Amino acid sequence: MAKAIPTSRPIRLTKILVSLLAAALFWIMNSLNRDYHSLNIEYPIRFLYNDSLYVPVSPLPQTITVNVSGVGWELLGHSLLPLQAKPVDYYVRNPLRASAINTSSLTAALAEQIKDVRVNYVLADTLDLNFDRRLSKPIRIMVDSARIDMAPRFVITSIINVTPSHIQVDGPERLVSGLPDTLRLMIPRKRIADNYDEELPVSAFQHPRLNASTNRVFVSFEVAELLSPQPPVSDQIQRVAAPAPTRQETGRSAIRTNRARNRPNRDR
Template sequence: MSLTTAQSRPVQLPTLFLCLLAAALIWLLNALNKNSYTVNVQYPIEFVYDQKQFVPTSPLPKTVTVSITGNGWKLFRQSWLPFRSSPIRYPIAHPLKTKFINTASLATSLTDHAKDVRVNFVAGDTLELNFDRLAAQEVPVVVDSAGIDLAEQMVVSSLINVSPRTIRFEGPARLLRGVPDTIHVKIPARRLALSYDEELRLPIPRHPLLRASADQVAVSFEVAELLQPLPPPPAPQPEKPAAASKPAKASKSSKTKPDRRK
């Protein structure tokens, strides 16, 4: 009688993978059904203030870190889909006096906003606030006509046109203090012999919070040849000396009459 060895069946990898996936899914579903899970989530926040009067001088946080406790399914939704929830609105009544976010009041607002979980606390990172008053200033633009480099026998024969003639700056009041009262524009061309019509970049301060109505101006003027030299300026006339005052005549009454008595 011959004995035959039973051959081992090969392992089916797709079947093994599906079994492991099903086991992991069942374990995850059971875990999510439990309560009293605690996680930290990034919750969206929206700051409410008078944007026509005030401007933040440092970036406002778009989210805050919140510690929440609740059911696994609810925490899963809050952890993976936080931005599908409407942001919490945080009002700022006095921006110049408010330097930090009040975490206690924010936690209370979040408790009323997210009623399906328990808010433990708001983490204390990126909670600093900086505001300044929003201001505006109009600054005139002037071309440095004395610094125009002309070719020999050439002169500026027309008015110097500048467009725009004023630049409006808008931003935090402390930044506007560094804006000059007048913007002087220099003509970079050398030995000009033809009419000039160019757009020039303005020498203005650059800052992300400082907005300018324009960063360049159009400058144009005519240049012509001087056919005859300009007449020299008239020589200053010497001042006439003041006339000497004549001595006053003696009055007739002051004359001494001869004494006729003998």
């Protein structure tokens, strides 16, 4: 018959461990409430400037490193939950002349906002500022018709519609001023033999500091098939001086148009 295992010893060990844990926790909390320490913490920051006239050339920091002093328990709260604090506001008065954050004024602003600890200084390691004037430029969007790949005996028989025909690009003046006035898109489809109506991406303005009003446009045009081959170039030259065809001859067209698609006009 198996003997029962006594349970008094595991219970005694559990009580000892609980007592040690409670004592350690009491010591830590007592130490945090009495000891005065200094600590570097990350604190959120918000930059205020006239964003209708100026734009940062490089990304602005979301947080700053601040050295603070205080009771250990209060410092622990700031180090564990830095991003839940209200961001400190930093005013950029003259963006084109501002090259770095003024740590003195920022320290004073932090001291007014953080009341439970003492703000000693702001670490000026990555506090550079770089602004430029904001510029907006309309850019015309066209299709490179000379490089459209048509199937044999098929030709374009209508204007090439592009919607929208212009894209507004916004960003730093030094970038926007160098953009072309017109952007020509390539038609990716090969051997086109039917009416064309597709949405094309516009990837020329993917710089992180540029904002485009749209990154896609609609392109459409009609296509027809030639029933007879085009005459050689020499024959075309000889026919330049030939008399104009009569109305009856004109009606005998050598072009057969494709059935038009019933699609709404995308022109705005």
